[in-house]
Amino acid sequence: MSEERSLNFIEEIIEEDIKNGKHGGRVHTRFPPEPNGYLHIGHAKSICLNFGLAQKYNGQTNLRFDDTNPEKEETEYVDSIKEDVKWLGFEWQNELYASDYFEQLYGFAVKLINKGKAYVDESTPDEIAGQKGTPTEAGTPSPWRDRPVEENLRLFAEMREGKYQDGEKVLRAKIDLASPNMHLRDPIMYRIRHAEHHRTGDAWCIYPMYDFAHGQSDSIEGITHSVCTLEFIPHRALYDWFIEELEIFPSKQYEFARLNMTYTLMSKRRLLQLVNEGFVNGWDDPRMPTISALRRRGYTAASIRDFCDRIGVAKRENVIDVSLLEFCIREDLNKTAWRRMAVLDPVKLVITNYPEGQEEVFHGENNPEAEDGEGSREIPFSRELWIEREDFMENPSKKYFRLGPGLMVRLKHAYIIKCDGFIKDEQGNVTEVHCSYIPESKSGDDVSGIKVKGTIHWVSVPHAVTAEIRLYDRLFRIEDPGADGLDFREYINPESLQIIPEAYMEPDMVNAEFGKGFQFIRKGYFTLDKESEPGKLVINRTVTLRDNWAKEARKG
RNA sequence: UGCCCGAUAGUAUAAAGGUAGUACGACAGAUUUUGGUUCUGUUUGUCCAGGUUCGAAUCCUGGUCGGGCAACCA
Numbered sequence: 001m002s003e004e005r006s007l008n009f010i011e012e013i014i015e016e017d018i019k020n021g022k023h024g025g026r027v028h029t030r031f032p033p034e035p036n037g038y039l040h041i042g043h044a045k046s047i048c049l050n051f052g053l054a055q056k057y058n059g060q061t062n063l064r065f066d067d068t069n070p071e072k073e074e075t076e077y078v079d080s081i082k083e084d085v086k087w088l089g090f091e092w093q094n095e096l097y098a099s100d101y102f103e104q105l106y107g108f109a110v111k112l113i114n115k116g117k118a119y120v121d122e123s124t125p126d127e128i129a130g131q132k133g134t135p136t137e138a139g140t141p142s143p144w145r146d147r148p149v150e151e152n153l154r155l156f157a158e159m160r161e162g163k164y165q166d167g168e169k170v171l172r173a174k175i176d177l178a179s180p181n182m183h184l185r186d187p188i189m190y191r192i193r194h195a196e197h198h199r200t201g202d203a204w205c206i207y208p209m210y211d212f213a214h215g216q217s218d219s220i221e222g223i224t225h226s227v228c229t230l231e232f233i234p235h236r237a238l239y240d241w242f243i244e245e246l247e248i249f250p251s252k253q254y255e256f257a258r259l260n261m262t263y264t265l266m267s268k269r270r271l272l273q274l275v276n277e278g279f280v281n282g283w284d285d286p287r288m289p290t291i292s293a294l295r296r297r298g299y300t301a302a303s304i305r306d307f308c309d310r311i312g313v314a315k316r317e318n319v320i321d322v323s324l325l326e327f328c329i330r331e332d333l334n335k336t337a338w339r340r341m342a343v344l345d346p347v348k349l350v351i352t353n354y355p356e357g358q359e360e361v362f363h364g365e366n367n368p369e370a371e372d373g374e375g376s377r378e379i380p381f382s383r384e385l386w387i388e389r390e391d392f393m394e395n396p397s398k399k400y401f402r403l404g405p406g407l408m409v410r411l412k413h414a415y416i417i418k419c420d421g422f423i424k425d426e427q428g429n430v431t432e433v434h435c436s437y438i439p440e441s442k443s444g445d446d447v448s449g450i451k452v453k454g455t456i457h458w459v460s461v462p463h464a465v466t467a468e469i470r471l472y473d474r475l476f477r478i479e480d481p482g483a484d485g486l487d488f489r490e491y492i493n494p495e496s497l498q499i500i501p502e503a504y505m506e507p508d509m510v511n512a513e514f515g516k517g518f519q520f521i522r523k524g525y526f527t528l529d530k531e532s533e534p535g536k537l538v539i540n541r542t543v544t545l546r547d548n549w550a551k552e553a554r555k556g
Numbered sequence: 557u558g559c560c561c562g563a564u565a566g567u568a569u570a571a572a573g574g575u576a577g578u579a580c581g582a583c584a585g586a587u588u589u590u591g592g593u594u595c596u597g598u599u600u601g602u603c604c605a606g607g608u609u610c611g612a613a614u615c616c617u618g619g620u621c622g623g624g625c626a627a628c629c630a
Contacts, residue, residue: 006570006578034630069629125628132626136558139626170628180559182626191628210630233561234625255561257623262567268630310579312569314562317623321567324580334593369593401591410589443589455589522590549591 008313010049010254014057014225027059028224031085031092032214034066035077035198037268038283038290039084041304041325042259048308049256050227051090062221063092067099068213070197078198080283084291089301094221098213099199101220105208106160108216108246109171109189113152117245118189119145120155121172128170131177132185139177139185159192162205166192173212175241183238187211215239218251226251229258230315259311260319263474264289265482279492280475286529286540287475287496297472298517298527298542303332322474326543333525333542337517338366338374341412341457342505344469344523346386348461349403351417353436354383359460362413362443377508381414384461386504388522391456392422392433399552401454403433409454412521416441416450457521464504467537470529471498509537517542 007015018025029050033039039047054061063085067073085092112118121144123131133139147155159169171190179185189212194205215238218226226239236253243250260266265274266289274280274288283290286297294304307328311320341364359382365373387403396404403409408418417435425431440448475496481488505520512518518526524544532538 008569012572032630036630066630072629128628129626134558134626167628182559185626188628193628207628209628214630230561231624232630234559257562310568312579314569316562316568318568321580324568327580330592339590368590399591412589414589416589446589452589454591457590519590519592522592524592545590545592547591552591 008256009315010053010225010227010256010313011056013254014053017224018057023224026222026224027054027057028062028093028222029054029059029227030062030064030218030221030223032064032066032098032217032228033081034069034072035074035081036069036072037077037272038080038292040266040268040271040289040291041261041264041294041307042266042289043084044088044291044304045259045308045311045313046227046229047085047088047090048305049313051092053225053227059224060093061090062094062096062223064094064096064098064217064221066210066214066217067097067197067199068207068210070193070195070207073198075198080292084295087295087301088291088304096217096221097199098208098217099197101213101217102200102204102208104220105213105216106206108242108248109156109208109212110153112173112189112245113156113171114149115245116149116174118152118171118173119147120152120159121145121170121188122168125167128172128188132182133177135180135182141177142172142186145172145174145186156190159190159206160204162194164192166194168192171206173238173242175238181234181237183211183234184241187238211235211238212242215242215251215253216246216248218253219243219246219249222249223251226253228253228255230255230317255315256313257315257317260317261289261325262319262322262479263476263481264322265476265488267482270482270488273489274475277489279489284530286470286472296530297540298333298525299329300332300336300517303329306332319480329543330525330546333517333519335369336367337519337525339364339368339519339521340377340506340509341379341459342467342469342503342509342520342523342526343386343388343457343459343464344471344500344503344520345389346504347389347392347430347433349385349387349392349417349433349435349458351383351385351437352420352434356383358383364413377506379413379506379508380460380463382460382462385411385458386461386464387433387456387458389430392419392430394422394430401452402456403435403454407454408450408452409456410441410443410452411437412455412457413443414458415439415443416446416448416452457523459504459506461504463507465507465509465537466502467505467509467532467539469500469503469526469539469541471500471541472496473498503539505537510534512537519545 031050172186175184284292362379363376365376367374392403403419415437417437421434423432477493525542529538529540
């Protein structure tokens with residue numbers, strides 16, 4: 001509250017509630033995923049919001065799995081969700097499951113039946129849909145709507161006992177068939193599903209619907225602020241109705257706009273499709289917007305939290321530009337990643353006046369952004385080096401600050417060199433660049449007086465370590481692949497994954513550890529992939545560096 | 557054509573009747589042994605029409621546009 005930063009609308013509500021002494025000033029939120037898929041960056045927004053609110057107002061947050069649909073939910077998803085929330089840096093107060101409340105929920109249903117507010121309906125799904133009417137016409141009552149309480153009680157108990165088949169009967173709330181809010185036209189509370197539940201096994205064959213589970217779970221847990229997304233706005237009236245009829249703790253629901261991001265899909269259903277139909281290699285394929293994919297790709301938890309902080313919380317539909325996410329990870333990694341040199345598309349450079357067989361070792365600080373540089377590593381140097389093919393041009397333009405006939409550059413951490421010539425093969429490809437070095441220009445001890453505009457990275461040929469490097473680009477070619485009326489599968493970016501089987505890196509990379517971010521100088525941020533092994537390194541590019549030269553080059 | 561949400565630079569998000577601000581992006585320049593980082597500067601906005609008021613992004617009325625709602629999903 002002491003922060004100068006303005007409050008989002010939910011914080012305003014909470015501060016008002018605290019001021020009024022509501023719930024004794026207590027703030028208790030919850031993050032309620034359904035364990036039917038992996039969490040994505042949109043969930044991260046919700047996680048940061050819910051846990052962040054509790055942190056800010058000295059409250060607590062429950063992790064509650066909304067597991068009321070046995071046919072879609074699996075323990076694998078529960079485990080991944082817990083891992084992701086933890087990794088993001090949040091600790092939940094209680095690990096809970098809506099299925100923990102099945103007995104209690106059953107009791108709530110019985111209470112409503114006794115009040116004459118719920119009835120067992122034997123209509124078919126189609127009949128029930130018909131009975132709901134349309135947005136402009138009132139619904140019509142089911143023939144079973146006015147069954148006596150005793151009969152409802154008996155039938156509902158029989159439903160639980162397993163006396164009926166799936167779909168044979170449902171329990172419906174008796175509310176208002178003429179309500180302009182479709183959700184109030186006698187919504188279904190319970191359905192029959194003879195299915196194995198990931199936690200309760202076959203203990204139940206009736207399962208509560210979302211609307212008869214979520215709000216009640218909030219209430220049971222004493223949730224003070226139940227934050228969900230916009231599409232649940234019409235459910236709020238139902239949420240309140242059940243709580244009021246049941247006379248239980250009055251949790252309140254508040255809705256914010258979910259996150260959408262350019263060039264990405266953000267629905268579990270579609271992400272599942274990408275996985276099942278083989279467009280990506282699993283939920284944690286680094287091109288996916290899932291938390292596990294971002295983590296594997298090299299995104300840090302801090303950068304994702306920062307992103308969620310920057311996008312704000314409001315009720316307006318929004319589409320965030322992915323470039324903001326990229327900004328966040330670059331900003332974080334720039335401060336923490338250790339610098340290394342790697343050549344992704346190599347061409348050989350020979351220093352003609354450097355004695356054959358001679359070697360020397362240079363030192364490069366690990367992190368120039370840190371005050372002490374975080375130590376340094378040794379970088380061997382020799383007569384033959386790998387440099388980036390794009391760092392040499394036979395006919396360079398005036399603004400090109402790299403190598404070309406007669407041009408000079410500095411080799412990072414080493415000497416200034418001058419290009420004297422090059423060799424081409426029959427196809428006209430440059431196969432070797434010849435340079436001479438200036439001995440007086442040694443890095444850190446430069447008395448040559450020469451100033452050069454460009455500095456390039458390099459790797460000593462005899463000392464190079466190889467790795468498979470995977471470069472990722474956006475998965476889709478268009479900004480809104482999820483738009484109505486188009487099949488997102490037709491807009492997959494064929495270049496979203498580019499594999500470099502053998503890139504050359506400076507030898508210190510054999511010491512790289514999992515989870516550590518590296519900046520390959522002038523190339524981008526990289527990290528070890530989970531498939532990496534000591535003898536066979538596999539490296540993911542997290543994100544490129546900002547590239548003003550590319551912009552310049554595009555302009556022509 | 558029922559009900560419900562929403563509308564501020566390119567994208568987000570502030571301003572609670574009193575100077576329309578911030579971030580990202582874009583553009584220009586400085587610094588730089590990463591064409592990175594950092595720093596400086598510039599650019600672009602209140603959906604429309606009425607009304608209330610000394611004064612409206614904000615309040616009122618009417619429109620327009622966008623989104624949502626009629627799963628035994630959540």
